[in-house]
Amino acid sequence: MRDVALDTALGADGTAAAARYQAADGRALETCDLCLTVDHKPLIKNVNLSLSPNGITMIMGPNGAGKSLLLRLIHGLIQPSSGRVLWGGQGLSDDLRREQSMVFQKPVVLRRSVAANVDFALKARGIRDARRRDALLDHVGLLDHARQPARLLSGGEQQRLALARSLATDPKILLMDEPTASLDPASVLKIEEIVQKACANGTKILFVTHDLGQAGRLADDVIFMNRGKLHEYGPADLFLSRPETREARDFLLGRIVV
Amino acid sequence: MQDFGEAFGLALSLVLSGDADLFEIVALSLQVSLTATGLACLIGLPLGAIVAITRFPGRNAVLIFFNALMGLPPVVVGLIVYLHLSRAGPLGFLGLLYTPTAMVIAQTILITPIVMALSRQVLEDLNVEYADQFRSLVLSRWQQITALIWDARFSLTTVALAGFGRAVAEVGAVMIVGGNIDHLTRVMTTAIALETSKGDLALALALGMVLMVIALGVNAMVQSVRMTAARHAYA
Numbered sequence: 001m002r003d004v005a006l007d008t009a010l011g012a013d014g015t016a017a018a019a020r021y022q023a024a025d026g027r028a029l030e031t032c033d034l035c036l037t038v039d040h041k042p043l044i045k046n047v048n049l050s051l052s053p054n055g056i057t058m059i060m061g062p063n064g065a066g067k068s069l070l071l072r073l074i075h076g077l078i079q080p081s082s083g084r085v086l087w088g089g090q091g092l093s094d095d096l097r098r099e100q101s102m103v104f105q106k107p108v109v110l111r112r113s114v115a116a117n118v119d120f121a122l123k124a125r126g127i128r129d130a131r132r133r134d135a136l137l138d139h140v141g142l143l144d145h146a147r148q149p150a151r152l153l154s155g156g157e158q159q160r161l162a163l164a165r166s167l168a169t170d171p172k173i174l175l176m177d178e179p180t181a182s183l184d185p186a187s188v189l190k191i192e193e194i195v196q197k198a199c200a201n202g203t204k205i206l207f208v209t210h211d212l213g214q215a216g217r218l219a220d221d222v223i224f225m226n227r228g229k230l231h232e233y234g235p236a237d238l239f240l241s242r243p244e245t246r247e248a249r250d251f252l253l254g255r256i257v258v
Numbered sequence: 259m260q261d262f263g264e265a266f267g268l269a270l271s272l273v274l275s276g277d278a279d280l281f282e283i284v285a286l287s288l289q290v291s292l293t294a295t296g297l298a299c300l301i302g303l304p305l306g307a308i309v310a311i312t313r314f315p316g317r318n319a320v321l322i323f324f325n326a327l328m329g330l331p332p333v334v335v336g337l338i339v340y341l342h343l344s345r346a347g348p349l350g351f352l353g354l355l356y357t358p359t360a361m362v363i364a365q366t367i368l369i370t371p372i373v374m375a376l377s378r379q380v381l382e383d384l385n386v387e388y389a390d391q392f393r394s395l396v397l398s399r400w401q402q403i404t405a406l407i408w409d410a411r412f413s414l415t416t417v418a419l420a421g422f423g424r425a426v427a428e429v430g431a432v433m434i435v436g437g438n439i440d441h442l443t444r445v446m447t448t449a450i451a452l453e454t455s456k457g458d459l460a461l462a463l464a465l466g467m468v469l470m471v472i473a474l475g476v477n478a479m480v481q482s483v484r485m486t487a488a489r490h491a492y493a
Binding site: 094104108169 | 390394395405
């Protein structure tokens, strides 16, 4: 497990409403009083986070907790009602967003060949490099399918293709929204292997999951959310063995029903 | 007035013998309608794509307007183009009235709303799938439009064929702005109308046969494109 220095700023009610990691180096990703309200309904409530630039951070919580919304806010896919997302102290500009990449729960597969799907992401960054594309496809085990229409791939293969396309832009941060939610165990393990390699190569991973086993296998630290509120942020082993909040304990015991 | 059987026989012999007049009319029809279809695609596809991916105040009103234009009566389009191209009109100095160019203009105006409205629907559906990925890659609007049009190319081919079908089969607009001048602006539909009124059913029927073959061919192509797209999972 990665060694992280936890600088916890507990809320007045004793919950870890605002927790903070000190960034050891590089650019920290921060959210400052992040709120999202839709139709007068608060969906994300004052989330304050500071994430270190390395390792795998799992975002966990029951359905409707706001995990995917938090990921989308961090990636700039939706704009917060108030608060800010900062990266290295700067607001999230398009240039900074180009250094991030996102994999969605339902893989977005372009109506092209497998190779052309990766080419598309490379071309978006002004890169035309067949060798790099083939290396990426090889990395995710799809080189043999390069000329095949991408939509004929299986669900697991499509998700690996989406992952290859995301890695093609050489992101500093890779955001993954339940990428293994509907995959078989073998596909899940393949995705996890690729994610771990990306992390080892210095890509920060933010990964939404419900799967406690997956969190145990992958996570360096865990963000726990419930009803749009940040309840805990800490090292994964601590969260999984000794959660600090009642909500987290209930979630780990399968008691939270939304 | 010939009886139907005799007229049908004569029509068949005109087609099979490669009658020069007949094929001149067919060639001009195809030239005018294919050019109009190409122009309508050049204008309508990007417009459809822009409306598909853009949200702006009054968008629904724009959609209603363009959908309404799909039902433009050809004679009204012909009349409007005629008024603009006639000597007293604002574009009269171009001297385009009663030329194939005027017919191309009229047909382009007639089918551009069709191409735009149908492509907007196709591209909007596809954009629902792609929008998050596009935003994640921080693509420019132009990059989004070209990607959508490329990936929807099979569906858009059927849109173009629908536009061509409408263009090649219409009679009112090209009659008004083309004048149905022999060896100059006579196309299949105007020739059929003229020959029928003259009672020369053989040529009218021969042209009708060719028009039907084209219509069937267009439908066969649409079906073929759909099957190809489905086979490659690009639909």
